[in-house]
Amino acid sequence: MLLTMIFLRTINPRLEEAGRLVSGWRGVMKGITIPLILPGVLLAAMLVFLLSFGEFSVPNFLRYDVFPVESFTQFSAFYNFKAATAAAVPLAAVTLLLLLVEAAFLRERTYQLRPTPELERSPLIKLGAYRKWWFASVAITGLVIVIVPIVVLVIQSAGIGAYAEALNRAGGSLLRSLLYAVIGATLLTFLGFLTGYLVQTKALRFWRSVDSLTIFLFALPSTVIGIGLISQWNTSWTNFIYGTPLIIIFGYLAKYTALTSRISVTQLAQIPPSMEEAAQVAGAGWFRRMVFIVAPLARRGLIAGWLVGYIFSLRDTGITMLVYPAGHETLPVRIFTLMANGSPQLIAALCMVMIAATLLPAGILWMIPGLMTRKIIR
Amino acid sequence: MDDPRSHDEKDNQMKVVNMDSVSKFYNREKALDNITLEIEEGERIVILGPSGCGKTTILRLIAGFIAPDTGGIFIAGEPVARDGHIIKPPERRNLGMVFQDLALWPHISVKGNIEFGLRAKGLPKIERKQRTQEALNLVGLAGYADRKPAELSGGQQQRVALARALVLEPQVLLMDEPLSSLDLELNIRLRKEILRLQKKIGFTLLYVTHDRDEAFDIATRVVMMNKGWIEYEGTVENIQKHFRDDLPKIRS
Numbered sequence: 001m002l003l004t005m006i007f008l009r010t011i012n013p014r015l016e017e018a019g020r021l022v023s024g025w026r027g028v029m030k031g032i033t034i035p036l037i038l039p040g041v042l043l044a045a046m047l048v049f050l051l052s053f054g055e056f057s058v059p060n061f062l063r064y065d066v067f068p069v070e071s072f073t074q075f076s077a078f079y080n081f082k083a084a085t086a087a088a089v090p091l092a093a094v095t096l097l098l099l100l101v102e103a104a105f106l107r108e109r110t111y112q113l114r115p116t117p118e119l120e121r122s123p124l125i126k127l128g129a130y131r132k133w134w135f136a137s138v139a140i141t142g143l144v145i146v147i148v149p150i151v152v153l154v155i156q157s158a159g160i161g162a163y164a165e166a167l168n169r170a171g172g173s174l175l176r177s178l179l180y181a182v183i184g185a186t187l188l189t190f191l192g193f194l195t196g197y198l199v200q201t202k203a204l205r206f207w208r209s210v211d212s213l214t215i216f217l218f219a220l221p222s223t224v225i226g227i228g229l230i231s232q233w234n235t236s237w238t239n240f241i242y243g244t245p246l247i248i249i250f251g252y253l254a255k256y257t258a259l260t261s262r263i264s265v266t267q268l269a270q271i272p273p274s275m276e277e278a279a280q281v282a283g284a285g286w287f288r289r290m291v292f293i294v295a296p297l298a299r300r301g302l303i304a305g306w307l308v309g310y311i312f313s314l315r316d317t318g319i320t321m322l323v324y325p326a327g328h329e330t331l332p333v334r335i336f337t338l339m340a341n342g343s344p345q346l347i348a349a350l351c352m353v354m355i356a357a358t359l360l361p362a363g364i365l366w367m368i369p370g371l372m373t374r375k376i377i378r
Numbered sequence: 379m380d381d382p383r384s385h386d387e388k389d390n391q392m393k394v395v396n397m398d399s400v401s402k403f404y405n406r407e408k409a410l411d412n413i414t415l416e417i418e419e420g421e422r423i424v425i426l427g428p429s430g431c432g433k434t435t436i437l438r439l440i441a442g443f444i445a446p447d448t449g450g451i452f453i454a455g456e457p458v459a460r461d462g463h464i465i466k467p468p469e470r471r472n473l474g475m476v477f478q479d480l481a482l483w484p485h486i487s488v489k490g491n492i493e494f495g496l497r498a499k500g501l502p503k504i505e506r507k508q509r510t511q512e513a514l515n516l517v518g519l520a521g522y523a524d525r526k527p528a529e530l531s532g533g534q535q536q537r538v539a540l541a542r543a544l545v546l547e548p549q550v551l552l553m554d555e556p557l558s559s560l561d562l563e564l565n566i567r568l569r570k571e572i573l574r575l576q577k578k579i580g581f582t583l584l585y586v587t588h589d590r591d592e593a594f595d596i597a598t599r600v601v602m603m604n605k606g607w608i609e610y611e612g613t614v615e616n617i618q619k620h621f622r623d624d625l626p627k628i629r630s
Contacts, residue, residue, distance in 0.1 A: 274481035282495030
């Protein structure tokens with residue numbers, strides 16, 4: 001849904017308005033809007049497929065033995081590293097194949113849909129008599145998927161006792177999760193900004209390889225990345241990485257840089273190149289231009305990137321479950337292990353704590369006046 | 379004793395800017411075709427031509443944002459780019475530039491915009507402050523130092539862009555259709571302002587426009603371009619005499 005919204009926003013409203021002069025909304029949707037966003041929607045569908053295909057945490061929590069879970073089980077239950085690696089190969093192969101298809105047929109067409117510099121609002125479609133039916137279908141979907149599960153958690157966790165026990169048994173994990181997520185998000189923002197800048201400006205010849213690599217790693221199932229990280233760092237020389245939380249941070253960077261990179265690309269595309277060129281002519285070197293001109297102008301994207309990096313780092317289970325060193329388990333991992341013998345009230349309270357931790361920085365940032373104000377750069 | 383340097387090298391040293399047989403391609407399409415252009419100190423050269431004729435490409439080559447595919451560019455006799463390579467990046471060429479969209483940094487105050495280049499050059503605070511104030515006085519914006527660019531009118535923003543470029547005392551000031559988005563009255567007023575400043579300070583000006591009247595008002599020499607090559611080059615009087623009534627209507 002988010003990707004479709006982003007692609008819809010990249011359509012110049014004038015294109016739809018030009019269509020409206022000769023056709024109703026159905027004609028405009030069929031002849032202009034949908035054909036324009038179709039490559040984007042197909043790309044989104046492919047990414048959703050890949051993410052579902054490699055999803056580990058939900059099937060694992062619900063005890064469904066899908067392929068990524070099988071790969072994880074081979075590793076964690078049987079300590080069969082070879083079987084785990086073999087089980088991960090088909091996942092990596094399918095990911096690579098689909099990304100090659102995407103690169104060949106969709107990427108160039110999708111990239112043509114650059115955001116317009118002026119963030120104009122698209123014309124609204126009046127739904128008329130259908131309005132209440134659309135509203136009802138969206139409301140029911142939201143209710144079933146989001147509201148009902150949260151209400152159930154609230155009811156189950158009601159009472160101070162459940163929360164006190166949650167903090168008692170998982171307080172350390174919560175603090176670790178917050179710390180690793182903050183470090184992960186900060187590094188992801190930095191790395192995503194650099195790779196995003198590279199992709200947007202095509203500053204180096206290998207920009208396309210960098211872009212493809214980040215997307216490949218993002219689409220790759222977490223278990224595959226986890227197994228890869230262990231193979232790479234589990235040596236006596238690199239134990240300072242493998243045996244410390246650094247391995248978790250490396251996992252976040254490998255998996256989620258594509259997200260912050262894409263956000264940076266979208267934000268940087270809205271900054272006229274002349275802004276940086278003016279600083280260059282004025283005598284500013286690359287670092288000064290980044291710190292004083294480009295980064296402040298891309299402020300909203302950096303903040304959004306940080307929040308996305310934080311949320312994904314905080315909720316990560318697939319990589320963390322495989323690589324976390326003893327005594328460094330995070331909250332999602334702790335919830336998973338407590339599910340085996342903890343009470344439903346305790347688990348519900350931990351889930352509510354997890355939701356609060358997820359929303360915490362977004363709440364703080366939104367309270368700072370002017371920080372996220374949208375400004376049009378002329 | 380004979381000077382060991384080549385004749386061309388000695389010749390280049392007398393010019394502020396020298397483009398020597400420069401060609402530039404975009405996706406195999408020729409944007410500039412074997413352009414040779416010399417600019418002497420204190421000149422006001424206007425490149426005049428329709429959209430897509432390559433005039434902005436010349437400015438971007440001289441500024442150093444792009445490299446010529448063939449040929450060389452010299453600034454103050456020193457090679458800065460040659461045959462696909464940038465020898466000296468833009469930040470080391472000591473040029474000033476006013477962009478078509480002005481490119482004023484919206485998050486920095488007027489004073490900060492002007493002072494930015496002086497900071498980048500590492501000048502001491504006292505000198506920076508003094509030169510920024512002088513630049514503000516020069517363009518008549520002394521009372522606007524702490525405002526953000528968005529709080530200024532179009533004409534005032536043009537002046538800030540001009541002050542930002544001039545404060546660095548550049549060897550050449552490059553202007554890329556800076557007045558094209560303004561109404562005619564303000565356009566004419568700012569032309570006079572640019573001329574006044576140029577006569578006062580004496581900077582070398584390379585100005586790009588598609589507007590014939592603007593070109594004739596500003597230039598000491600006009601370079602008329604079409605489809606990537608120089609069609610005619612001369613003083614305003616020469617051009618008017620040469621073309622008489624057949625002067626092409628360039629305004630696009």
